[in-house]
Amino acid sequence: MNAPRPNALLSDRDVDFQLDEVVRVSTLCALPAFAEHSRETFGLLLDSARRFAREVLYPTYRAFDLEPPTFKDGRVLVHPLMRELYPRMVELGMLTAPRPPEVGGQQLPLTIHAVASAYLMAGNLSAYAYLGLTQGAAHLLEVFGTPEVKAAFMEPLYRGEWTGTMALTEPQAGSSLADVRTRATPTPDGTWRIQGSKIFISGGDQDFTENVVHLTLARTEGMESGTKGISLFAVPARRPEGNTLVDNDVRVAGVIHKIGWKGIPSLALNYGESGDCHGWLVGPPGRGLACMFQMMNEARIMVGLNGMATASVAYHEAVAYARERPQGRPAWAKDATRPQLPIIEHADVRRMLLRQKAIVEGGLSLLVAAAFQADLASHSPDEEARRRAGLLADLLTPVAKTFPAERGFESNALAVQVHGGYGYSSEYLPEAWLRDQKLNSIHEGTTGIQGLDLLGRKVVAGGGAALTLFADAVGQSASRAREAGVESAWCDAMERTLGEVCELVTELGARGMAGEVELMLRHSADFLELFSVLAVAWRWLEQAAAAKEGLARRQGDADFYEGKLAAAQYWFAVELPRVPLLVSLCRTGEDSYARMRPEWF
Secondary structure, three states: OOOOOOOOOOOHHHHHHHHHHHOOHHHHHHOHHHOOOOHHHHHHHHHHHHHHHHHHHHHHHHHHHHOOOEEEOOEEEOOOOHHHHHHHHHHOOOOOOOOOHHHOOOOOOHHHHHHHHHHHHHHHHHHHHHHHHHHHHHHHHHHHOOHHHHHHHHHHHHOOOOEEEEEOOOOOOOOOHHHOOOEEEEOOOOOEEEEEEEEEEEOOOOOOOOOEEEEEEEEEOOOOOOHHHEEEEEEEOEEEEOOEEEEOOEEEEEEEOOOOOOOOOEEEEEEOOOOOOEEEEEOOOOOHHHHHHHHHHHHHHHHHHHHHHHHHHHHHHHHHHHHHOEOOOOOOOOOOOOOOOEHHHOHHHHHHHHHHHHHHHHHHHHHHHHHHHHHHHHHOOOHHHHHHHHHHHHHHHHHHHHHHHHHHHHHHHHHHHHOHHHOOOOOOOHHHHHHHHHHHOOOOOOHHHHHHHHHHHHOOHHHOHHHHHHHHHHHHHHHHHHHHOOOHHHHHHHHHHHHHHHHHHHHHHHHHHOOOHHHHHOOHHHHHHHHHHHHHHHHHHHHHHHHHHHHHHOOOOHHHHHHHHHHHHHHHHHHHHHHHHHHHHHHHOOOOOOOOOHHHO
16 A cells, blocks of 8 residues: 655645735734734744644544544544544643633634645544544533533533544434434532533543533423523533542444544433533523534634635645556557656646635635635724624635535545546545545535525525625625736626626525515525635635736735636636626526425436
């Protein structure tokens, strides 16, 4: 089996371009929250993450894929390398980097932390997932926990002594959280007795830290049915009693055998089989789902980052392979004695590589933009600026989760294709990354659920306030692009397509207000796709503007900038023209699958 070749994972030049030339991340240092930082301090975390991802995490990826966790004597045993990797990731500061000093953090922007995390994800997504889930759980406790709960659970999570999970899904409910049946009963000691089952709990047990804390949704007695009767609890695998940890009656009922993400187990858990499972209330009773949305939204961005990172590492692998793999000759060459060409010289291979580049770098730009808005929403001193940025960040979240996963899968498939027969062999890594990528369109709300969220809530909320802000952002980008000398046809196409989408939203929103909700949402998946294409076109317009500005400076980076313009050209010539067809499907309510009866299949 071949040893993995060195892999950049993400392009450092592209990361710096996105941060410095596209969104101008240093402007965040003008905010009081980041006043003690500079681009240099941002670079310290990025450089550390890059080195660790390439030199430590990436060499472990194949072992994690080949040797998934095992279940023995009621415990899950993960790859032994995690005993070394997890403390080292904690030492990097990745658990608390974006959190305030009061909880041990550096209060770095989410924008910087997200990109640093992407390097680690590209190196070994399963190893990073333990850290990402733990950070989300600790942050949830930081915001909603009582001082006692913070001391008992948040602090050891942030110190890296324990790991955390989000425990939402149940066997009978799936994504329908209104059907959660796990029960919580109050007791005189102030804790709650938890009883029920959860499934597909990533990282739900492991053997490299002494404890796992499950942020668990459960229904409290006497509360109404549906989502309003659900509360949130911290349920440790081993509960603190005095200075020791004792068994908390949380049992692993089974291990899910997955096609990808093999280094982190997905488990079925049973709570309270012996009636002795203690949980600690987090947040107000009956408001568990509202609290959990904080962790869910963070996890959605994390899945989007994973999708982009998984596509990126495969793209870099495909480019390297295409440069060195000799095969065939020019179509016009008749002399069989001529030397073979590297396959990157064949136009169809460049077609596949350019599509990957457009997806990967467009996806990274989208994620950076979403994180940048989240930083403004959390830390701008101006209340109105926070409101506007929060609306835009919320609008972009389902797109930032879904586009890198769905289009990332296409990109990963192209990486396999570039490798030809070697691509589908397990001796080469692209097939493993392809398997990993498929999970991202399912994790943290399937693509269908994200489509319903985007069309049913985000674009119509507040009379379309978020969509108006998005249109304003596109207008600013078009002005920048025109001033920089970007093709006017691209700007015109962007503004024309945006207008079509805004008109569509008005029409669909009117149907919903008239009670025709099914007709409004019938093509929500198509709406998510068209809006994703539009949002990434926006990011390619920004990148084209920055590339033109870079070329005008004549500082010797012409190949990089010309590559950006070629990828932008691809997006505006090939992808954006697909939007009108999708608009038509949504507008007409094309009903082939809506009228399809179950018995006809």
